[in-house]
Amino acid sequence: MMRVIDLTLTLQRPMRGVDWEITHRLEQHGWNGRMLKLYSHAGTHIDAPFHFGVGSTTIDEIDPARFRDTAWLADLGNTEEGQLLEPAHLGRLAQDFPPGQSLLLRTGWSRYARTDLARYRDRLPRISRSLAQWCVQKRVNMLGVEPPSVADVNQLDEVSEIHRILLEAGILIIEGLTNLHQIRQPRVELCAFPLSIKGSDGAPARVLAYEEEGA
Template sequence: MRRMVDLSYILQNGMPVYPVPWSPAFEVTQLARHETEGRESRKIVVGTHCGTHIDAPRHFIPGGATVDQLPLEPFVGPATLIDFTDAKPMQEMGVSEFERRVGDQHIDRLVMRFDWSDHWSTSKYYSCQPYISEDAAHWLVKRRVQLLGMDTPQADSPKNGRGTKRDSPVHKILLEAGIIKLEYMTNLKALGTEQFELIALPLNIQEGDGSPVRCIGIIEGTGATEIAERHERSVRKFFARHGKSSLPAGEAAFSLRFLEQGVIDSFGLVTMITELEGELGVTFSAEDLQSYEFQTVGGLIAILNRLAGGG
């Protein structure tokens, strides 16, 4: 069974917009009413980079392609979600960060998940976001990525705006190479999987340098075996990153009593619960956390399977 996840912000009066003069506030005004005109109609004022949107090359490249000139293929198709949720505010993501996460995969549509949408409607959303390095941007070009998505407002450092020595270099590298940038994504944690079908079609705006999109992730039905394998991968990934040691290979890991044997401490336990809930879209109950199952790696995976309906 297919599941659809909305990955775009609602366009509404008062919503955050990038704090520069050329990014107008979103406005919607009702012009016709059922009581008077017998119908409803509204006027909207919206910038080309308002809310969840794409950047066309013309945004930063003189003479670059505009929205109405772009092929449709990059906006629809298989996408891969890459986990950057351990990034700190204002942390630069370099080539090594991508190589460690992407490996040898060829990815046409790469979506970076920071969970930065948790800071939506705060000043931190724009001023402290993690970003990618210029070398990483060149790496993405060499890997022939067609579309780069993110749940941050941009790929550049917030310090590299207009009037600085380095005005938006990452934008220029990516857009010069024809890579579509999909910004202001949200709700990525609800996907619950790394592989999904992306739809992020822009409005067909003549000479458009960008456009708002209705961004959707589609997840195909997953069998119980695949769910269990995904949960095991997530648990192993957590211990590899945060545990005092990695888990043993194969089934030897399942009987490991991770807290009792000191693989993680109580602080790590809290981190594990938070990360697994966010990544897999599940919620542990008090009964789950106090159960005998929760003491071992195999029991933890079994709880995750049950919460996801996979066993």
């Protein structure tokens, strides 16, 4: 029997890039409805190569078969503010990772997503150049992280370099994951489906992990 873990942050105010306007009310119109205003990288989301100008591929042009894959969990413990994540932090997985599959990095950082938005965005643990290059060498399909970015969003050179290394290699970047602490097994089936938005540089996604009960 499969156990399902929802790795998706619920979109809500005052999250960055999330807003809406109530346009219809049941009492007045006969149904409820709202107009959503979403940043393409709000909450749990996936980056397309076009996000950093690595080619012209947009989120709607990515083969949807890539959004379902076997993913391995690297437990990095509760990382420190601004910590650079290196291949050594992966432990045995640095050697044993099966090339071509997907990787989830558990850092505990999502605990700040609703309690300390400034820390969550501005002091996040970051993927080092060497770890990004390791992902390229291992042909990682999807790379999932808890912070809202794989690199320091306040350092343009860094955030551009790390994204470009990954995106140029065709790696799908999932940012803003949560509930990774609920995963019990070292390997899960990962399903991460972004909204199909024409011409978009990225999109919010619903991300689920499936694991065998009692495996």
